[in-house]
Amino acid sequence: MGRDDMNPSPRPHERLLMDGQEMARTLTRISHEILERNKGIEGLALVGIRTGGVFLAQRIAVRIQQIEKRDVPLGELDITLYRDDLSIRKDQPEIRKTTIPFHISDLKIVLVDDVLFTGRTIRAALDGLMDLGRPAEIQLAVLVDRGHRQLPIRANYVGKSIPTAREENVQVFFEELGQDDRVSILTP
Amino acid sequence: MGLERKDLLTIAALSADQIQLILTTAESLKEVGGRDIKKVPALRGKTVVNLFFEPSTRTRTSFELAAKRLSADVINFSPSSSSMVKGETLVDTARNIEAMQADIIVLRHPSPGAAENLARSVGSSVINAGDGWHEHPTQALLDVFTIKEKKGRVSGLVIVIVGDIAHSRVARSNILALTKLGAEVRVVAPPTMIPFGLEHLGVEIFYNLDEALINTDVIIMLRLQRERLGRTLLPSLREYAKLFCLTPERLKLAKPDVIVMHPGPLNRGVEISPSVADSTVAVILDQVTNGVSVRMALMYLLSGFGERATLNE
Numbered sequence: 001m002g003r004d005d006m007n008p009s010p011r012p013h014e015r016l017l018m019d020g021q022e023m024a025r026t027l028t029r030i031s032h033e034i035l036e037r038n039k040g041i042e043g044l045a046l047v048g049i050r051t052g053g054v055f056l057a058q059r060i061a062v063r064i065q066q067i068e069k070r071d072v073p074l075g076e077l078d079i080t081l082y083r084d085d086l087s088i089r090k091d092q093p094e095i096r097k098t099t100i101p102f103h104i105s106d107l108k109i110v111l112v113d114d115v116l117f118t119g120r121t122i123r124a125a126l127d128g129l130m131d132l133g134r135p136a137e138i139q140l141a142v143l144v145d146r147g148h149r150q151l152p153i154r155a156n157y158v159g160k161s162i163p164t165a166r167e168e169n170v171q172v173f174f175e176e177l178g179q180d181d182r183v184s185i186l187t188p
Numbered sequence: 189m190g191l192e193r194k195d196l197l198t199i200a201a202l203s204a205d206q207i208q209l210i211l212t213t214a215e216s217l218k219e220v221g222g223r224d225i226k227k228v229p230a231l232r233g234k235t236v237v238n239l240f241f242e243p244s245t246r247t248r249t250s251f252e253l254a255a256k257r258l259s260a261d262v263i264n265f266s267p268s269s270s271s272m273v274k275g276e277t278l279v280d281t282a283r284n285i286e287a288m289q290a291d292i293i294v295l296r297h298p299s300p301g302a303a304e305n306l307a308r309s310v311g312s313s314v315i316n317a318g319d320g321w322h323e324h325p326t327q328a329l330l331d332v333f334t335i336k337e338k339k340g341r342v343s344g345l346v347i348v349i350v351g352d353i354a355h356s357r358v359a360r361s362n363i364l365a366l367t368k369l370g371a372e373v374r375v376v377a378p379p380t381m382i383p384f385g386l387e388h389l390g391v392e393i394f395y396n397l398d399e400a401l402i403n404t405d406v407i408i409m410l411r412l413q414r415e416r417l418g419r420t421l422l423p424s425l426r427e428y429a430k431l432f433c434l435t436p437e438r439l440k441l442a443k444p445d446v447i448v449m450h451p452g453p454l455n456r457g458v459e460i461s462p463s464v465a466d467s468t469v470a471v472i473l474d475q476v477t478n479g480v481s482v483r484m485a486l487m488y489l490l491s492g493f494g495e496r497a498t499l500n501e
Contacts, residue, residue, distance in 0.1 A: 078216065081228040081258075081488075091190045092492045095216040095485075131225050 013187040017162055017170070020181035023143070026159040027056065030141055031063035033157050034110055043136065045073040045107045049125050050096050052114030053077075055176045056143055060112060073107075075100030082124035098128070105133035110157075114172040116142040119153035144183055146170045191489040195307040195314040198323045199364040207365060211333050213485035214478070220257055221480060230488055231258035234291040238264045239282065240317070241297045246452055246476070247317050247326075251294045254483035260291075278302060279309045286310045292487055295319070313490040315483075321355050326486065327451055328361035330479040332369065334471055335406055337478065338447050343370035346443075348400050350376050350432060351410025351459055352421070354383040358451050359410060363389050376400035377432070380421045397432050401441040409434055409450045412459050425458060435461045439469065447471050 018026070038044050041064060048057030054076045061074045078096040086092070111125055122140060129138060141157035146164040160183075164170060169186040173179035191206055199207075220228055236255040238248050248264065255262045265285065282293060292313045295303045300322035307314040318324040336342055347366055353359045353375050366373050367390045375386065376394040387393060394400035401407065412428060422428050434448065448460070448470045456462045464470060 081220075081230040086230055086491075087233060090492045092489055095213050095488065097216045098219050127229070131228065132223060 015185045015187070016182060017144070017185060018160060018183035020175075023159075023181050023183065026143065027059050028063055030157045030159060031060050031067065034060070034139075034141065035064065035067060037139075037156070038108055041068050041070060041072045043106070043108050044110065045075065045102060045104065046110050046112060047075040047077050047100065047104075047125075047129065049111065049113040049121060050076060050078045052143075052172050052174065053112045055174045056114060056141075057110075057112040060110075060141070073102045075102065075104075077111075077125055077128055079121060079124040079128050082128045084120060084124065100132060103133055104129060104135050106136050108137045108139065109135045110139045110141055112141045114143050115170050116140075116145045116153075116155050116158075117148055117170070119149045119151035122153045123151050143172060144170055190492070192493070194490065194493045195303070195316075196325055196486055196490060197303045197307055197314065197316045199325045199328050199361045199368070200323070202325075202365075202368070204368045204370075207329070207332065207368060210329055210482065210485050210489065211336060213489060214329075214333055214481040215337075217484045217488070218478070218481040220484070221477065226257055227259060228257065229259045231255070231260035231291075231491055234258075234260040234491060235289060236260045236262050236292045236294065236487065237285050237290040237312075238262065238294045238317075239285065239296070240265070241267050241278075241295075241302075242318065244296055244317070247296065247479075250476070250479045251315075251317065251326075251483050254480050254487060255292075257480065258484055258487060260487065263290075278306060282306050282310050282312075286312050291491060313493060315486060315490070318357055320357065321360070322357055323361045323364075324357040325361050325365075326479070326483055327358050328365040329486070330475055330482040331358075331362055331408065331449060331451075332365050333478045333482050334449065334475050335447070337474070338471060339405060342366065344372070345405040346372045346374070346403055347406040347408065348374040348376060348394075348404045349408045349410065350397065350400070350434065351412060352381040353377050353386065353410070354381050355413060356410050362408060363391055367391070374400050374404070378422065378428070397434075398438060398441055401438055404442040404446060407434065407439075407442060407446060407448045409448065409459050411451065411453060412455055414455070414458075429458050433457070433459060433461055434464050436463055436467075439464060449475055451475070 046057045046061055048054035061072050064072050076099045078098045080093050080095045139156040142155045143159040145155055145158045145161045148166055171184055171186050173182050175181050220226055238251055240248050252262050290312050294315045294317050295306055296317040297319050300320035302319045303314055303316035316325055349359050363373055373391045374394055375391050376397050446469055450472045454465055
């Protein structure tokens with residue numbers, strides 16, 4: 001999903017889909033939708049999928065705090081150990097830390113990721129979460145849904161649905177990584 | 189960056205970056221051991237064979253647990269129950285195990301170089317779990333991991349290794365790992381237990397424990413192998429204990445925040461006094477916990493590189 005590409009400057013084959021302002025407004029809307037659907041933050045927790053999803057979950061948590069004046073529990077999930085391609089690839093992907101400082105059992109978990117594509121990352125994340133406990137409910141929030149699903153997975157909160165070609169690369173850039181906030185399509 | 193190798197045979201062959209990769213991977217995997225359900229599916233369908241030609245409970249159990257936490261299947265082979273007693277060679281035994289589709293073979297063997305010999309003969313990944321007096325790389329990696337966890341760094345620390353350096357694979361692997369990561373390493377033992385030419389490994393040699401302990405951040409005690417007593421290395425156990433036992437009084441010579449490590453099993457009252465072993469400066473049980481994480485990291489990192497892994501592509 002193009003997470004390896006972290007170049008900060010716009011490149012010749014980059015087509016802008018969402019600028020920083022639009023990204024901020026979209027996250028504000030998603031935050032409100034989460035609160036609306038769950039009727040507040042009682043029993044609610046956010047879990048960001050590394051790396052992009054963690055930044056987005058942090059930003060949503062800040063907005064929810066501003067609206068509700070209370071903190072929502074926030075966790076970070078690394079899905080590497082649950083990937084479905086570990087036994088067929090030679091280079092083992094780097095494992096990063098899963099940090100979920102609360103018991104997820106009986107909570108309503110909002111899983112946050114940057115780009116929803118094949119659905120395989122989300123499948124891995126669901127398995128990863130289930131190994132940590134038995135949440136009351138898992139919902140999914142994504143900044144961009146670019147289609148091409150290979151598994152029956154659907155998001156509850158979508159920032160923007162964008163039709164793409166299979167071989168295109170949708171990349172979300174983050175201030176946290178020293179980049180200008182934006183979403184772009186990179187063509188090879 | 190991956191480990192880019194099929195086997196883990198020695199610390200000598202690893203670069204500082206590769207050691208760091210193993211440590212950060214182990215750090216991420218440590219979280220799995222703290223869960224209610226201590227299992228992740230990363231090595232599902234892979235087979236790990238523990239091939240131990242020397243008695244070992246701790247190390248074998250640690251490897252077994254590491255493999256099981258990654259969802260691999262584990263088989264334990266020990267010579268008393270195998271065809272080794274019928275005269276089969278190590279390589280023939282291993283080829284048979286490989287023919288049963290083993291992905292990783294963990295080998296402990298009394299002969300130095302046994303793991304390397306095996307790695308050249310089979311396509312499975314081989315992890316050296318101790319080969320004679322040569323190396324015990326996973327012990328060194330878990331020691332370095334524990335030091336980094338407790339001290340936040342390895343570089344620049346003053347670390348002293350106490351005991352029979354000459355006959356210790358743990359000492360050799362630790363010296364190599366710690367000097368690669370920039371620690372200042374001291375060794376201290378009776379002269380009969382210091383190997384010839386040790387200074388070439390970049391360590392400072394002491395014969396007096398009190399002098400060696402001054403200003404140290406980390407003390408690594410080695411087990412006194414009592415079975416070697418008959419070999420004229422030591423006049424008596426009591427004399428060794430008198431000169432080289434880590435006591436609370438001696439501990440005061442080290443830095444106030446010193447940590448004490450020991451690969452186990454402990455000889456209480458010989459190399460370490462019970463009050464030190466049971467005090468808060470001892471991180472001996474943390475070493476055991478961390479051993480599982482480090483071995484999980486290794487199995488994960490090596491698992492992509494065995495011959496069977498390439499055949500699957």
